[in-house]
Amino acid sequence: xxxxxxxxxxxxxxxxLLGLINGSFYAxxxxxxxxxxxxxxxxxxxxxxxxxxxxxxAFLGLNYLGVNYWAALLLSPLLIGLLGMxxxxxxxxxxxxxxxxxxxxLTFGLALIVEGSFxxxxxxxxxxxxxxxxxxxxYNLGFMFxxxxxxxxxxxxxxxxxxxxxxxxxxxxxSYLRAGTENxxxxxxxxxxxxxLVTLTYGYGVxxxxxxxxxxAPIYAVTPGMxxxxxxxxxxxxxxxxxxxxxxxIITGLAMGLIEGLTKVFYPEAANTVIFxxxxxxxxxxxxxxxxxxx
Amino acid sequence: MNFVRNSASAILAxxxxxxxxxxxxxxxxxxxxxxADMSGTYRDLSGPGGLEALKMAVEDFGGTVDGRKIVLFNAxxxxxxxxxxxxxxxxxxxxxxxxxxxxxxxxxxxxxxxxVEQGGKLALISGAAASSLTNEHCSPNHIHWxxxxxxxANGTANAVLKDGGKSWYILTAxxxxxxxxxxxxxxxxxxxxxxxxxxxxxxxxxSDFSSYxxxxxxxxxxxxxxxxxxxxxxxxxxxxxxFGVTQSGQRLxxxxxxLNDIHAMGLDVTQGLMLTTGWYWDMNEETRAWAERYQKRxxxxxxxxxxxxxxxxxxxxxxxxxxxxDDTATxxxxxxxxxxxxxxxxxxxxxxxxxxxxxxxxxxxxTPAESKGEWDLYQMVRTIPGNEAFRPLAESQCxxxxxx
Numbered sequence: 001x002x003x004x005x006x007x008x009x010x011x012x013x014x015x016x017l018l019g020l021i022n023g024s025f026y027a028x029x030x031x032x033x034x035x036x037x038x039x040x041x042x043x044x045x046x047x048x049x050x051x052x053x054x055x056x057x058a059f060l061g062l063n064y065l066g067v068n069y070w071a072a073l074l075l076s077p078l079l080i081g082l083l084g085m086x087x088x089x090x091x092x093x094x095x096x097x098x099x100x101x102x103x104x105x106l107t108f109g110l111a112l113i114v115e116g117s118f119x120x121x122x123x124x125x126x127x128x129x130x131x132x133x134x135x136x137x138x139y140n141l142g143f144m145f146x147x148x149x150x151x152x153x154x155x156x157x158x159x160x161x162x163x164x165x166x167x168x169x170x171x172x173x174x175s176y177l178r179a180g181t182e183n184x185x186x187x188x189x190x191x192x193x194x195x196x197l198v199t200l201t202y203g204y205g206v207x208x209x210x211x212x213x214x215x216x217a218p219i220y221a222v223t224p225g226m227x228x229x230x231x232x233x234x235x236x237x238x239x240x241x242x243x244x245x246x247x248x249x250i251i252t253g254l255a256m257g258l259i260e261g262l263t264k265v266f267y268p269e270a271a272n273t274v275i276f277x278x279x280x281x282x283x284x285x286x287x288x289x290x291x292x293x294x295x
Numbered sequence: 296m297n298f299v300r301n302s303a304s305a306i307l308a309x310x311x312x313x314x315x316x317x318x319x320x321x322x323x324x325x326x327x328x329x330x331a332d333m334s335g336t337y338r339d340l341s342g343p344g345g346l347e348a349l350k351m352a353v354e355d356f357g358g359t360v361d362g363r364k365i366v367l368f369n370a371x372x373x374x375x376x377x378x379x380x381x382x383x384x385x386x387x388x389x390x391x392x393x394x395x396x397x398x399x400x401x402x403x404x405x406x407x408x409x410x411v412e413q414g415g416k417l418a419l420i421s422g423a424a425a426s427s428l429t430n431e432h433c434s435p436n437h438i439h440w441x442x443x444x445x446x447x448a449n450g451t452a453n454a455v456l457k458d459g460g461k462s463w464y465i466l467t468a469x470x471x472x473x474x475x476x477x478x479x480x481x482x483x484x485x486x487x488x489x490x491x492x493x494x495x496x497x498x499x500x501x502s503d504f505s506s507y508x509x510x511x512x513x514x515x516x517x518x519x520x521x522x523x524x525x526x527x528x529x530x531x532x533x534x535x536x537x538f539g540v541t542q543s544g545q546r547l548x549x550x551x552x553x554l555n556d557i558h559a560m561g562l563d564v565t566q567g568l569m570l571t572t573g574w575y576w577d578m579n580e581e582t583r584a585w586a587e588r589y590q591k592r593x594x595x596x597x598x599x600x601x602x603x604x605x606x607x608x609x610x611x612x613x614x615x616x617x618x619x620x621d622d623t624a625t626x627x628x629x630x631x632x633x634x635x636x637x638x639x640x641x642x643x644x645x646x647x648x649x650x651x652x653x654x655x656x657x658x659x660x661x662t663p664a665e666s667k668g669e670w671d672l673y674q675m676v677r678t679i680p681g682n683e684a685f686r687p688l689a690e691s692q693c694x695x696x697x698x699x
Contacts, residue, residue, distance in 0.1 A: 018503075018505045145512075219533065221530055271497070
């Protein structure tokens with residue numbers, strides 16, 4: 001058996017693949033954060049709560065309305081995205097242009113309210129979302145057993161990530177978006193409805209979080225705290241990648257998943273810390289992040 | 296003048312008599328504090344439900360003991376030792392609380408029980424797991440009621456070993472509770488001729504367990520033991536089921552699993568899991584009746600921790616009634632003298648190290664086909680007699696245990 005640093009190659013391959021799966025979640029979530037920060041300059045601390053809401057919307061939809069997994073994958077982000085737009089219209093708009101801190105505190109407060117209410121309503125143990133029939137089972141890859149669902153997570157997450165990147169970087173709508181970030185006044189003068197663009201962007205970012213939530217529902221316990229645990233890591237990913245960089249968020253998300261996966265093999269105790277260590281190093285060397293532009 | 300003097304002294308005398316009679320019950324009230332995790336990871340196994348169980352015990356006494364009102368205080372310890380210890384200190388110093396119950400996260404309880412000991416009051420611990428509470432940290436001022444890590448490791452590991460699980464791999468939460476659980480498991484496994492082939496310590500809390508499950512799977516051990524609790528256990532079990540651990544012939548042993556965890560995960564994921572519990576709602580008429588009453592108020596079936604809070608409080612109030620006193624040493628002695636006989640335990644007894652010894656139960660989680668209702672989750676496998684379940688006094692490091 002081939003050994004790499006004392007660890008069998010097969011084990012290493014398995015862990016790398018798992019790292020890629022976790023990286024897909026990081027990529028999806030940090031992408032949403034990056035888009036929101038890019039256009040709104042809002043540090044969206046409610047992102048974890050919105051991820052949790054996505055999972056809960058799928059869970060409640062299945063149990064009370066009979067909405068199946070595939071429909072939930074579409075409907076849940078739509079619903080939570082609309083909720084996000086309402087938040088932008090009703091609350092975030094009022095503090096646009098103020099210091100970053102206001103947006104951070106507002107969204108953090110919202111997250112606490114939402115998570116607290118869900119604890120009150122559903123308890124902390126949460127519930128279990130059944131695995132969709134079509135994605136049960138798995139493949140034996142020789143070096144590991146890969147559950148079909150995990151393979152699907154990678155495919156779905158990457159598809160959505162690159163579709164988003166393409167939309168923003170390569171289409172007309174995307175060019176409006178990027179221009180709106182640079183100079184909203186001028187865009188307004190050209191007759192582009194910038195406020196609407198802002199609302200849609202926030203809604204889309206939130207929908208991405210909800211989409212990740214639905215993806216996560218069958219593999220993790222659906223609990224009110226599921227987002228809060230993940231959010232801090234995702235913020236670290238965004239900081240490493242560079243705030244506001246779309247491709248940076250995707251690539252960093254996947255890379256951090258891989259690094260975390262390797263840490264779990266070589267020194268599991270540090271698995272929760274390794275990303276923050278990297279964050280510190282990146283901030284020391286490149287304060288704007290690996291893919292960020294110097295301000 | 297004489298009349299005035301006489302009646303004055305009569306009033307003085309009678310008030311003195313009344314005062315001495317009342318001195319037995321401080322402040323003329325029995326004051327109980329309920330400290331628990333009301334909002335975090337352990338909310339569902341203790342939390343507001345435990346407060347309700349405590350209120351049920353108080354109501355069974357009509358809210359008074361011999362005309363003395365029972366007053367309740369409650370607080371959320373947020374699973375933080377400093378918050379828990381400060382709350383208890385305030386209760387004892389400012390509110391003159393006589394007894395504190397609930398007491399869930401082991402780290403909080405270790406801190407809070409020290410404060411109770413300094414204040415000379417009594418703590419009835421129902422939620423915490425650490426068996427060190429009646430070992431190196433034992434005290435005449437607390438009683439450990441419902442279960443502990445020793446009993447759980449002992450009950451579950453023994454059963455799995457007897458069933459043919461010889462080689463073990465341990466998944467440990469990387470903090471004090473996980474470490475002591477890991478030690479307890481190793482002891483039992485090695486004593487019974489099994490072997491521990493490996494262990495991995497994961498950060499607490501973690502959300503993704505696929506990596507650790509894969510390592511456990513790769514170890515080829517017969518049994519994967521989960522020395523973690525709450526959401527960590529839930530996610531470990533879900534991941535294990537997804538990665539086909541049981542299909543490949545390995546089996547899982549959950550060490551600290553509560554009814555609410557099984558309910559949250561569902562039987563599809565948990566069926567066949569063996570675990571040890573201090574109490575289950577569906578054991579006999581008495582437990583069912585009490586659980587029914589509890590469910591009407593709270594909306595879910597009670598865990599062993601909830602039942603333990605009710606049982607401990609009832610036993611305490613009975614001792615207060617029998618002795619007519621709320622003095623800690625008097626009540627503690629009376630509680631130890633009387634066997635615990637209620638819906639929670641039969642012939643339970645309180646040892647000098649503060650351990651309430653009662654039967655524990657080895658159960659198996661039902662399959663979806665066997666289960667007849669939302670909360671019909673366990674099938675009784677074996678009753679573990681109290682003497683066998685808990686750490687024998689001969690092995691105790693407790694300073695209160697007389698060594699011959």
